[in-house]
Amino acid sequence: MTTGYDTAGLAARVAADLRDGWYVNLGLGMPTAVAAHVAPDIEVMFHSENGLMGIGAVAEPGQEDPDLCDAGKHYTTLRTGAAAFDSSTSFALVRGGHLDAAILGGLQVGETGDLANWYVPGGQPGVGGAMDLVVGSPRVWVVMRHTDHAGRPKVVDACTFPVTGRGCVDRVYTNLCVFDLVDGALVLTDLAPGVSTDQVRAATTAKFDTTGGTPWK
């Protein structure tokens, strides 16, 4: 039985949906890998919520600048056309709807588009900019494994972890498939190579539609 995309394949699948001229925030973890797969003939500017637009790859050894790190606190680089600003301006870009997409990791996505991605109760809470990103971005895309380390579904009827936002998710990319939220309901819009709808159904506790639904753009 195939498990669909590997990490690089999933990142490439997400990157294939980015469009020329977009401003995009990439969250920590799996979303970070998307940057390396952007088509060479388009220009996408990546936002880092600590006050940068237009970050490039993580700095190579010897290339680090002490005043230049990304939201994951790694030394980073800037591409042509980059801008630096304070945290208030950075979140004006986010909340004000000036980015084209926010791509976040996820613990759980609920069937009406709720996202939980910041806290497992009893553990170590840390929200960063996630709650700002999900309310402000016109496209909220979640990238995650379809099931957790114990094989439990992560696309669920209702989130059991504290949510980051309600009804905020527009699209979910997993190693098995792509779901779009259409009128507040999940629609299966793409399958990873070799993965069947039944396999998705077996690994998902959320209700989802497999027909109708125009893929959301």
Place this chain on the structure above:
Amino acid sequence: MINKIAADVAEATAAVRSGDSVAIGGFGRAGIPFNLIDAICDRDVTDLHVISNNAGKDDDGIARLVRERRVRKLTCTFPGHPEFFKQYLGGDVELELVPQGTLAERLRAGGSGIAAFYTPTAAGTILAEGGLAARYGPDGEPAQQLPGKETREIDGTEYVLEYPLKPDVALIKADRGDRYGNLRFRLSARNFNPLAAMAAKTAIAEVRDADPDVVLDPDDIHLPGPFVAHLVRVAPRLDKVFAEREARA
């Protein structure tokens, strides 16, 4: 004559007192006023309410304040440091967790005469509805929860009412400054630094470069002088990556 340039970090930070609320700029290691933090540790200032994005990285900066148990309460977005979590889960320090854009705006509002503001961020979550543990008891169970916040529907969207932060002191780091307190930051080291300074009654800046005889060009200034009480020129504390690189060169 206006001259806000202090002779050394001890003079610059003399106003900081035990019990103060202290906004500290920086994100990752960029823009952290390491030298000012060391100066207040050297004076044994304690019982602080620290307002910052993180609980520090590595062993110095805010992580030093936490490790030396000088922090009573931390208002932040992403603590991210094992020593902080040990003290939080052990009931030794209070946490006020705030979304990052809300933290930035609460500081900006605090320095701008704004009494409160509505933001859509966190609507429908426990950070608006209340319930996250603010403090744990000695039994390891939550002893105090963050309270719920007022909400209001405006044009069909739910918004959360947020109040400004007005710390006693800000400790910030800038790249360049002049004797008028005008400051310029560099790249991602700007982050919360200007906002922390705006919000605080007394803002203190460590600056890589400040010459008493040179003023910044008016158009090159990111934070104008009235927001800044004291600045001190001091060599930035660099990550070991840079020390190793310098040693090789």
